[in-house]
Amino acid sequence: xxxxxxxxxxxxxxxxxxxxxxxxxxxxxxxxxxxxxxxxxxxxxxxxxxxxxxxxxxxxxxxxxxxxxxxxxxxxxxxxxxxxxxxxxxxxxxxxxxxxxxxxxxxxxxxxxxxxxxxxxxxxxxxxxxxxxxxxxxxxxxxxxxxxxxxxxxxxxxxxxxxxxxxxxxxxxxxxxxxxxxxxxxxxxxxxxxxxxxxxxxxxxxxxxxxxxxxxxxxxxxxxxxxxxxxxxxxxxxxxxxxxxxxxxxxxxxxxxxxxxxxxxxxxxxxxxxxxxxxxxxxxxxxxxxxxxxxxxxxxxxxxxxxxxxxxxxxxxxxxxxxxxxxxxxxxxxxxxxxxxxxxxxxxxxxxxxxxxxxxxxxxxxxxxxxxxxxxxxxxxxxxxxxx
Ligand SMILES: *Cc1c(COP(=O)(O)O)cnc(C)c1O
Numbered sequence: 001x002x003x004x005x006x007x008x009x010x011x012x013x014x015x016x017x018x019x020x021x022x023x024x025x026x027x028x029x030x031x032x033x034x035x036x037x038x039x040x041x042x043x044x045x046x047x048x049x050x051x052x053x054x055x056x057x058x059x060x061x062x063x064x065x066x067x068x069x070x071x072x073x074x075x076x077x078x079x080x081x082x083x084x085x086x087x088x089x090x091x092x093x094x095x096x097x098x099x100x101x102x103x104x105x106x107x108x109x110x111x112x113x114x115x116x117x118x119x120x121x122x123x124x125x126x127x128x129x130x131x132x133x134x135x136x137x138x139x140x141x142x143x144x145x146x147x148x149x150x151x152x153x154x155x156x157x158x159x160x161x162x163x164x165x166x167x168x169x170x171x172x173x174x175x176x177x178x179x180x181x182x183x184x185x186x187x188x189x190x191x192x193x194x195x196x197x198x199x200x201x202x203x204x205x206x207x208x209x210x211x212x213x214x215x216x217x218x219x220x221x222x223x224x225x226x227x228x229x230x231x232x233x234x235x236x237x238x239x240x241x242x243x244x245x246x247x248x249x250x251x252x253x254x255x256x257x258x259x260x261x262x263x264x265x266x267x268x269x270x271x272x273x274x275x276x277x278x279x280x281x282x283x284x285x286x287x288x289x290x291x292x293x294x295x296x297x298x299x300x301x302x303x304x305x306x307x308x309x310x311x312x313x314x315x316x317x318x319x320x321x322x323x324x325x326x327x328x329x330x331x332x333x334x335x336x337x338x339x340x341x342x343x344x345x346x347x348x349x350x351x352x353x354x355x356x357x358x359x360x361x362x363x364x365x366x367x368x369x370x371x372x373x374x375x376x377x378x379x380x381x382x383x384x385x386x387x388x
Contacts, residue, residue: 022344033350033379035352035367044240065269073249074091097248097250099268101233110263113168119169120162121133122175123142124354169200169202171203177354177357179324181321182218190230203232205217207239208239211295227253240290311384336363336365340365351366
């Protein structure tokens, strides 16, 4: 059997080495605590689960959904975007459901990229910004997120020829893995750049609902002109504890959404209508209090982790959003992977090496705040012993 050349281009799974180490440790009886994976530990709020239970018992939800999405689902997204971001969307052609953000991001590469096309991808970044273009036969071009500029890429440093050959740009704020929020004015510069080079901007908005310290995360579509050059992928996974449900939505430029829809009708058969109805409940104002209490939980955990890191001499700026703390690797380690191995060896705590998110992630590591409180406390205590 021979896998396709497209598939062969995907680099080997970055976590493989670490996973092997973890299973060795566990086999040797070590109580390993993973702070590696970004998957909310708390259950989906009851009002969403109840909406699903009701919906799934209605036979009308049991048939093929339309790829366009139910009218009530698109209406709920329109209302949410207006209430939350003051963005007006036409449910007729500017809203389409997705089977999670990952599906949408991947399929956008297939819908827009030909071999030899380029796609600009944030580095460090969500792995599908590079694997999507590769699987489409195209080339991802990494844009390093610069810590000194608040973890945004320097658009002015992008080579003219590369910019002309680029058809997509993948961005994500609030950002995974750095926890950064978008600096004032950056989205305006993105719109200008996208206009100049005719690039479709894909803004991955997976974390806007997890915010602390009074911060409100904007939608990219709030930026003047954004809808002419871009789309936003909104996911219910992280903010609503719904990673298993596969519920997301693509909003923005109507022509881009039409192209995505044309591709998608050939690939999947739409989002289960009962999940769409659960999504309606999630996006209603009734769920706001649940979402706010999750942010409060992550804020507490963020503070615990930042304090523990401070104690061992690792200085971090506490993030205003996301479920991650991004921290510099202490002096004296050859790489982020070497440091994470050292920590695992000494404490049984799993951290993620920054380099797995791209070359610009080297020199950093990521801690996810999605571990239940007692286990997180235990992990934090063990990290404290590293300074001894
Ligand atoms: C978790 C995550 C996703 C995936 O979201 P799904 O809706 O579960 O597919 C996409 N982008 C980023 C940046 C993420 O962290």
